[in-house]
Structure formats: structure tokens, C-alpha cells
Amino acid sequence: xxxxxxxxALPKEAKIGMPRxxxxxxxxxxxxQVQSFFxxxxxxxxxxxxxxxxxxxxxxxxxxxxLNTNQITSIQWxxxxxxxxxxxxxxxxxxxxxxxLLYKAIASLWKRREQDPEGITAILVPVYNEDPLCxxxxxxxxxxxxxxxxxxxFAFFILSDTNRAHACIKEKQIFHPVLNDKKAKCPVYxxxxxxxxxxxxxxxxxxxxxFGAQYDCMxxxxxxxxxxxxxxxxxxxxxxxEPTLGLIQTLPKLIRGDTLxxxxxxxxxxxxxxxxxxxxTAWHGNASNFWGxxxxxxxxxxAESCGLPLLPGKxxxxxxxMSHDFIEAALLRRAGWGVRFDTDLQGSYEEAPPSLIxxxxxxxxxxxGNLQHKAxxxxxxxxFASRIxxxxxxxxxxxxxxxxxxxxxxxxLAVQAHFVRPEYFSNPSxxxxxxxxxxxxxxxxxxxxxxxxxxxxxxxxLSALLNIRQCLKFGGPIMLTLDTxxxxxxxxxxxxxLMFAQFLVVVDILxxxxxxxxxxxxxxxxxxxxxxxxAHGHHTLFGLLLAAGAFYLSPQLFFWSLPITFGLLFSxxxxxxxxxxxxxxxxxxxxxxxxxxxxNSPLIVKEFEQKLHSLIQQAQPFNEANEEQMxxxxxxxxxxxxxxxxxxxxxxxxxxxxNEICAAWQIENNSDLDSLLKNxxxxxxxxxxxxxxxxxxxxxxxxxxxxPSLQASAS
Numbered sequence: 001x002x003x004x005x006x007x008x009a010l011p012k013e014a015k016i017g018m019p020r021x022x023x024x025x026x027x028x029x030x031x032x033q034v035q036s037f038f039x040x041x042x043x044x045x046x047x048x049x050x051x052x053x054x055x056x057x058x059x060x061x062x063x064x065x066x067l068n069t070n071q072i073t074s075i076q077w078x079x080x081x082x083x084x085x086x087x088x089x090x091x092x093x094x095x096x097x098x099x100x101l102l103y104k105a106i107a108s109l110w111k112r113r114e115q116d117p118e119g120i121t122a123i124l125v126p127v128y129n130e131d132p133l134c135x136x137x138x139x140x141x142x143x144x145x146x147x148x149x150x151x152x153x154f155a156f157f158i159l160s161d162t163n164r165a166h167a168c169i170k171e172k173q174i175f176h177p178v179l180n181d182k183k184a185k186c187p188v189y190x191x192x193x194x195x196x197x198x199x200x201x202x203x204x205x206x207x208x209x210x211f212g213a214q215y216d217c218m219x220x221x222x223x224x225x226x227x228x229x230x231x232x233x234x235x236x237x238x239x240x241x242e243p244t245l246g247l248i249q250t251l252p253k254l255i256r257g258d259t260l261x262x263x264x265x266x267x268x269x270x271x272x273x274x275x276x277x278x279x280x281t282a283w284h285g286n287a288s289n290f291w292g293x294x295x296x297x298x299x300x301x302x303a304e305s306c307g308l309p310l311l312p313g314k315x316x317x318x319x320x321x322m323s324h325d326f327i328e329a330a331l332l333r334r335a336g337w338g339v340r341f342d343t344d345l346q347g348s349y350e351e352a353p354p355s356l357i358x359x360x361x362x363x364x365x366x367x368x369g370n371l372q373h374k375a376x377x378x379x380x381x382x383x384f385a386s387r388i389x390x391x392x393x394x395x396x397x398x399x400x401x402x403x404x405x406x407x408x409x410x411x412x413l414a415v416q417a418h419f420v421r422p423e424y425f426s427n428p429s430x431x432x433x434x435x436x437x438x439x440x441x442x443x444x445x446x447x448x449x450x451x452x453x454x455x456x457x458x459x460x461x462l463s464a465l466l467n468i469r470q471c472l473k474f475g476g477p478i479m480l481t482l483d484t485x486x487x488x489x490x491x492x493x494x495x496x497x498l499m500f501a502q503f504l505v506v507v508d509i510l511x512x513x514x515x516x517x518x519x520x521x522x523x524x525x526x527x528x529x530x531x532x533x534x535a536h537g538h539h540t541l542f543g544l545l546l547a548a549g550a551f552y553l554s555p556q557l558f559f560w561s562l563p564i565t566f567g568l569l570f571s572x573x574x575x576x577x578x579x580x581x582x583x584x585x586x587x588x589x590x591x592x593x594x595x596x597x598x599x600n601s602p603l604i605v606k607e608f609e610q611k612l613h614s615l616i617q618q619a620q621p622f623n624e625a626n627e628e629q630m631x632x633x634x635x636x637x638x639x640x641x642x643x644x645x646x647x648x649x650x651x652x653x654x655x656x657x658x659n660e661i662c663a664a665w666q667i668e669n670n671s672d673l674d675s676l677l678k679n680x681x682x683x684x685x686x687x688x689x690x691x692x693x694x695x696x697x698x699x700x701x702x703x704x705x706x707x708p709s710l711q712a713s714a715s
Contacts, residue, residue: 063084075409075413122217123232127158134224139178160191225294227349280343316514323366330390363501404499
């Protein structure tokens, strides 16, 4: 245990057990749930089920009538089944949005209970090869806000899983000045984990088992999260007022969008998001979901029920649970703890992926994690709502497969109609069976489908339009309407590209390929034409084949398929436009896609941006320094050197470690730091940074470089 004090120490360890759960384990409920507005939750769930089933039944009946021109063939039956699956999916989304519109109108009648909590709340910031300057600026902005409004109530923990030597050195140098300093009213601690087992979930579990017993609750943030002191205080007060709650999830607003794609997501999040989120809140009740960040969790509840099971088999479906958040929410609810989604809390923020390619990279990891959840669908003891969360998470990616299959089968039907001669006398009869295609019914069904897809966006626009104050925040009714139309059009262009990309991802995972663990992009997402063409060449080819085939079969089919083929055909320029500050700034200058938080930036966001600007100027030497210069600063700065050693007080491994042995040999046999760094590989550099004896032996290079100056001063 670290015995150093002041700047070097972590708080005293307070260990708590976190047993690993089983997939099928009907746990005894630790608390009897008292669900607020239980009747309204039941009514909301019945509304969603009835609306989804009713619309799906109607759509299935209408499509059956469209296809039943003579007798339905096997390929038509397949088309009907695929249509029903996809129509059910959009009906489910529509019913939740409609419920949200109704719920939002009366939600102000209810007020969440709050009371002042006892003790300190931990704020956890997991980090994995992220930009430390941005993280430090966010933490400083939140810390200063908390020192002013809630002194002594919170403590920050930076939980690093960074596994690149250069990033680790830069991270420690930038975080070091703010760690556990004299601002004890809101201290900041840092812990870097050497074993990255189970990724983010393992990172948080490691902190819970080591330090969790001395805190009642923890607020988990992402590296790009930002929360005001008022929001943080409200979370702790609501948790204190509801002892049966295990987790409260906030609705983060997207901010600081500076590319076309991030601005598109940001506007949709601020205009349409609240309606859909209100619908989720209404039917979730106290069995809601967890998104992995911007949420508060009761530590005792988390420790006793959220030790994630290890799934049998190899990745991508076996091993540790990748998308841990959905499963942790389900396990909390299985143990009897409430999980609530509070959409009324203001001051919770995050940032969006900057480009279409970045979304595709993130979707690869998310898709694997969500498909892995199939192991929990039939798990014993899970709440009905938890199973729906897991199922919708899986179907969020499988839906791309069903949409793709529907398109392919639809084109197969068109090919069949073009090349196969119909049989008018298939049955013995004096009269022919004339196939009659009901065009009017087909068109009405298409219009209904489009209405269901667009309804959540129309609801968001209508809700903002009727609220004068909110409408003015969007720039008035004209700009609100224009921005909504722009978002609908551009999103429609990107939709088929994402659909086909997700289809390929699902196929890739079903082949057994693991996604690995890549850090999320936080830059502007700009890519060259060559990189974009490489990422979207197959999208363009698929769009070209569809468009050419449709035009050959029928000009009418070509125009009907344009909503799909146009986005695919132009996926390369559309994706290139999606990222890059220059393209995003051009959109901003036009005044398009500006949400309320961009037109009038919240105070906590302004403070963060001011601190980030100041830190970037101060940290210019760090950004320009190479790894050798950074490592030298470890050796020459005595305070930084001692602090790093204080992080290496864990018991050293006794097992054979090739990288440590090779690093020790390199240190012994190289005469200067330059030649050492030239001969070390990445894993050997990491071994030096994690092994106390190896890092101590690096001191010899400091003495070597100091020797000439010492001799000169002596002479």
C-alpha cells in the first residue's frame, strides 16, 4: 500500500467484495421495489405493445393483399415475413415516440424527490489512450464548479487503462499538476492499471473492489463527458432520497459538434432526442437501462450484483462481456434494485463521433458487444423490461440484415416478374386467373411506412415549435423548420450507407472475427479521398449494381429505389464531407444545424473550452516533444519521478516475463538513452514504465548525462 502522503498518494484502500455473477442465477432480491407511478408505467407499456402489435398486424394484412395477386409464391412469402419484421421495428420506434410526445406534455406534473446525501461521491473517469489535455480541461472545469457549489462532496478518480508507452508518459505529465493537490475540497486522484483485463468494465470493477467501500455512490463519466455541478448534485440527492434505486441514467446532450456529421447528430439529439427519451422513461419505469456513462450508481448494489460473468467459448461471442452497460442494468434489476432514466436533468453533456467512418468503426465494437448479449436473453430472473432492452440492442444491428434481405428479395421479385411468364391457367378452369396488382394499396402502405419513420422527427419539431421559448433557442420557427428538413434529407442519404455497413459488420462477426479494443476517435474525423474510397468502395459498387439493375428492369423501379441507391452511389463524397473542421465550419457559417447549446453555450461548456485553450498553449512543449524527451523529463524532474515510483508500489510479478528480461538487458548494455530508446520495442518500454526495479535502473542514464557538467563545474 502506498504510504506516501500529499501529491503522491491515492486514498486509503477500502476493499469490497464483488462476486462474479452467473448468467442463469435467480438472485434473492435485496430490496423490495417501490415503483413510483406504477399504474402509469403499466399503462405506458400496454400502449407500446398495443400500438406496435396493431400497426404490425395492419401492415402485414395490407402487404398480404398487395402480394396476393393470384397465388403467393415462396419468394413472396419470404418478402412478406421480412416486411413484417422490419415494419414491426419501425412501429415499435413510432409507438415509443408517440408515447414520449404524450408523456412530455404531462411530465412536469411530477417532481423527483431529493434530499442531501451523506458522505462523498466518487466521480470515475475511465481513460484509454485518450487526449489527456481535453480530459484534464473537463475535470478542472467540473472540479472548480464543484468547489464553488458543493465543496467536500465529490472526489475525482482518473482510471487509466492506457497501454501505449508514449501516451502513458504524456498522460502522467499532463495529469500530474492537478492530482490530489491542496484543493482538498474536491481532490483528483490517478490510477493506471497495468493489467487491462475486461476492458472498461474491468477498469471500473478494479476501482470498486479497491476503494468502493468508503463511498456510497459513484458517477461514471466517459472521456468526453461533461456535467455541471447542479446536475451532479441532483443525481446524488435523488439517489439519497430513493434507497431502493441502484442507478440513475441521465440524458446527455451532444455538444461541440464541429463537423457536418457531428453537427447533424447534435441537432437531432437536441431537437428529436427529448421526445424519444420521454417515451423510454414512461414505459421503462424503475427497470430502465444504462448507457455506460453520465449516470450515478449505488456502489453496494453494483458490487453485490454486477460482477460480470465470463461467457463460454472464444470471442466474438465468448469471453468477457464487451457491452457491459446493458447487462449491468439487467443484473441490478434482477437483484431488486431500481434502474431509472431521468430525462429532466439538465447539464449532462457528451460529444459525438466526428465522421461517418468513425461511426462505422465504433459500430463494429458495439455490434459485437450487443450480439454477444444473446446469451442473456433467456437468463433466469431477468425483468421483462431488461429482456426488451437486450433484444432491442441486438436488433439495432440485426435490423440492418433484415433491411438488406428485404431489398434483395424485393429485387428478386422484380427480376422474377420481368423474366418469368405468368401462368393464367394454372388450375383447370374455363376462366383465366388474371394477376391484379393493387398499386393504390402499395402506395398507401409505402406512405404509412415513411410516416412511421419520420414521425419521431416531426414530433420533435412540433414540440419545439409550440414551445415559444424553446423555439427561439433554435433560432425561431423558420430556422427550426429549415434545420429539421436539412437533417431529414442528409440523414436519409447516410442511412443506406450505415445499413449496408452494419450488415457487413454482422456478417464479419458471424464469421468469428473479434473487433479488438480500439480507442474512440476524438479528432475532427477528416480523411483523405483515398482513405474514404477504401472505406466505401464496396458501398459504391453495391449501389451501382442496384441502380443499374433497377433501371434495366423498369424506370419506375429505378426511381422508387433512389432513396436507397443514391446514398450508396455517392457514399464516398458524402463520407468525405461528413468529417473535417473546414467542412463543418462552412455549415456553421451558414447558420444551419445550430442547436440551443451552440447558440447559447452553457456555462460549464464555456469554462471547459477556456481551460482547454489555456492548457493547449501551456502544453505546447509536450505536444512537440518526442518520447525520448518525455522520458528524460521523468528522470530529471524529481517530483514527477517520485510520483511515478509511488504508482509502482503494487507487488511485482514473479512469473517469467520476456519483455521485462529484455528491457533489463537493454538498460544494462546501452550506454546512453538515445541508443536505448532506439533498441526498445513498445512492450519493453511499457515494461520499464510498470516495473519498479527497471524504472529505478533508468536513473543511470541521468547520472551519465550529468557527469560532464559535474566535471566542468569541479574544474
